[in-house]
Amino acid sequence: MSASIRLLRCLKASRAFSAVTTEAAAQFPASLMRGSLPAQSDMKERGVHWVFLGCPGVGKGTYASRLSQLLGVPHIATGDLVREELASSGHFAQELADIVNKGKLVSDETIINLLSKRLESGAAKGESGFILDGFPRTIRQAEILDGVTNIDLVINLKLREDVLLEKCLGRRICSQCGGNFNVASIDIKEENGKPGIYMEPLLPPSNCASKLISRADDTEEVVKERLRVYQAMSQPVEEFYRSQGKLLEFHLPGGIPESWPKLLKALNLDDSHEKRSAAA
Numbered sequence: 007m008s009a010s011i012r013l014l015r016c017l018k019a020s021r022a023f024s025a026v027t028t029e030a031a032a033q034f035p036a037s038l039m040r041g042s043l044p045a046q047s048d049m050k051e052r053g054v055h056w057v058f059l060g061c062p063g064v065g066k067g068t069y070a071s072r073l074s075q076l077l078g079v080p081h082i083a084t085g086d087l088v089r090e091e092l093a094s095s096g097h098f099a100q101e102l103a104d105i106v107n108k109g110k111l112v113s114d115e116t117i118i119n120l121l122s123k124r125l126e127s128g129a130a131k132g133e134s135g136f137i138l139d140g141f142p143r144t145i146r147q148a149e150i151l152d153g154v155t156n157i158d159l160v161i162n163l164k165l166r167e168d169v170l171l172e173k174c175l176g177r178r179i180c181s182q183c184g185g186n187f188n189v190a191s192i193d194i195k196e197e198n199g200k201p202g203i204y205m206e207p208l209l210p211p212s213n214c215a216s217k218l219i220s221r222a223d224d225t226e227e228v229v230k231e232r233l234r235v236y237q238a239m240s241q242p243v244e245e246f247y248r249s250q251g252k253l254l255e256f257h258l259p260g261g262i263p264e265s266w267p268k269l270l271k272a273l274n275l276d277d278s279h280e281k282r283s284a285a286a
């Protein structure tokens with residue numbers, strides 16, 4: 007049975023999450039594949055089951071999307087699923103907007119329903135494997151995911167907090183093509199032994215420049231609340247996976263040109279892997 011169907015059944019079978027998680031945890035021994043990267047042949051057949059963790063603005067979407075192209079698995083961002091739902095009209099969209107625009111998390115039940123639907127439609131199209139971005143964000147979500155599928159690896163992206171705020175405030179989306187850009191120019195010099203960091207802006211092409219919009223939840227007040235919510239609700243998820251030996255901490259050294267090759271190296275995905283997949 008696919009992970010998506012199990013995820014959905016798990017949720018439908020019981021509205022009491024605690025019962026689900028106990029049952030789910032018992033069903034799948036956590037030692038299975040714990041802490042190991044799948045072999046390259048396995049990656050091809052099953053597709054990787056990876057998770058990206060990290061604070062708002064850290065760049066989960068950027069690196070998850072690049073890796074999904076490299077490894078040929080879908081990049082599934084629950085924030086995107088929520089925004090698709092927000093774009094629809096109706097009472098539920100308004101309820102969601104009230105939560106998201108305050109920087110709060112939507113309920114575990116809502117997010118699991120959205121994710122299940124996305125996984126099911128992907129499975130129907132023959133997708134296998136995934137890179138999840140923005141899920142799990144609570145211990146309950148992590149336990150439910152653990153009960154329905156075996157996560158191979160969790161990449162925890164790290165960046166200093168003052169940069170996170172700047173990056174969120176600099177985020178722009180082209181209202182026509184949906185492209186993601188960032189107008190923030192980060193150039194913090196080394197100070198008192200604390201390393202500096204340089205990240206150049208990711209500017210849009212001229213045809214997008216006049217169509218840029220910002221996310222409603224990327225205001226200073228809401229980003230600060232999202233960072234607070236991350237520390238309270240999602241930081242424990244890092245510990246959850248650390249204790250399973252699945253967490254790979256990656257401190258971003260700078261912008262994409264500097265960070266991407268280092269991330270590939272940390273994942274044992276070297277240039278030759280990149281070239282092979284480009285040629286395939």
Ligand SMILES: Nc1ncnc2c1ncn2[C@@H]1O[C@H](COP(=O)(O)OP(=O)(O)O)[C@@H](O)[C@H]1O
Pocket residue numbers: 061062063084085086088105106109110111112113114117139140141142143144147223232
């Ligand atoms: N796994 C999740 N659990 C609960 N709420 C979520 C989840 N994923 C996304 N959301 C909601 O969607 C919003 C946007 O998500 P995302 O784009 O991932 O934001 P961020 O930039 O903060 O990482 C979140 O602030 C939250 O309200």
